[in-house]
Amino acid sequence: MAASAQQPIDLYYWPTPNGWKITIMLEECGLPYAIHPVNIGKGDQFQPEFLAISPNNKMPAIVDHDGPDGQPISVFESGAILQYLGRKTGKFYPQDERGRVEVDQWLFWQMGGFGPMLGQTHHFRIYAPEQVPYAIERYTNETNRLYGVLNKRLADREFVAGEYSIADMAIAPWAKLWERQGQNIDDFPHAKRWLETVLARPAVQRGIKVSSEDREKTDLTDPKVQAVLFGQRAR
Numbered sequence: 001m002a003a004s005a006q007q008p009i010d011l012y013y014w015p016t017p018n019g020w021k022i023t024i025m026l027e028e029c030g031l032p033y034a035i036h037p038v039n040i041g042k043g044d045q046f047q048p049e050f051l052a053i054s055p056n057n058k059m060p061a062i063v064d065h066d067g068p069d070g071q072p073i074s075v076f077e078s079g080a081i082l083q084y085l086g087r088k089t090g091k092f093y094p095q096d097e098r099g100r101v102e103v104d105q106w107l108f109w110q111m112g113g114f115g116p117m118l119g120q121t122h123h124f125r126i127y128a129p130e131q132v133p134y135a136i137e138r139y140t141n142e143t144n145r146l147y148g149v150l151n152k153r154l155a156d157r158e159f160v161a162g163e164y165s166i167a168d169m170a171i172a173p174w175a176k177l178w179e180r181q182g183q184n185i186d187d188f189p190h191a192k193r194w195l196e197t198v199l200a201r202p203a204v205q206r207g208i209k210v211s212s213e214d215r216e217k218t219d220l221t222d223p224k225v226q227a228v229l230f231g232q233r234a235r
């Protein structure tokens, strides 16, 4: 029914690179959405209602009330959400198999490397309560290697996989923070040119602005926030 198609997508969100991926995609697609803040510094991610849709206790997650067959569907993991929204709208995610495989490769490259590794780089360079030189060097080097891969990929093309796609939306929010990853973007001129192009898009700027005032509430150097986010074990 047209009425249910208008119901906003619920986005469980906090303003971090993984959250931005989804606000960017929703803005690019012009889909209506409603923000449900998940203050990860306070532990909202452990609320039973949230765990029911995101069992890994991490945001982002969505509930689309107009899912397949018009029934609601929930999705967690930012890569899965981007693919879902790409399939739903037919936008930024090619429908032909070759084009889709290109995008998937770079989306999974981000999900498996250029996210988890850069996250560790942030952790050991900025947030870890003790300085661990081996860890700082290991993750800063791996981050540098990944920027090198991205830079080479972009040497002869405008975007990472064909047209501007969900792969670019996944990578750019992390690349935006190159400085705190101990990198110099000038060492990667093709990646720099691409990053500037992506960040200049109005929808990307709107996506990154969503709830930006909440960012200061998760000061990861605050011991109270660290107690929630660091050293988690099975519950």
Ligand SMILES: N[C@@H](CCC(=O)N[C@@H](CS)C(=O)NCC(=O)O)C(=O)O
Residues within 6 Å of the ligand: 016, 017, 018, 019, 040, 045, 057, 058, 059, 060, 076, 077, 078, 079, 228, 229
């Ligand atoms: N692979 C996940 C990672 C999501 C993620 O790491 N979310 C962080 C914030 S950027 C979070 O919610 N952390 C809460 C916690 O670890 O308890 C995705 O891409 O969706």
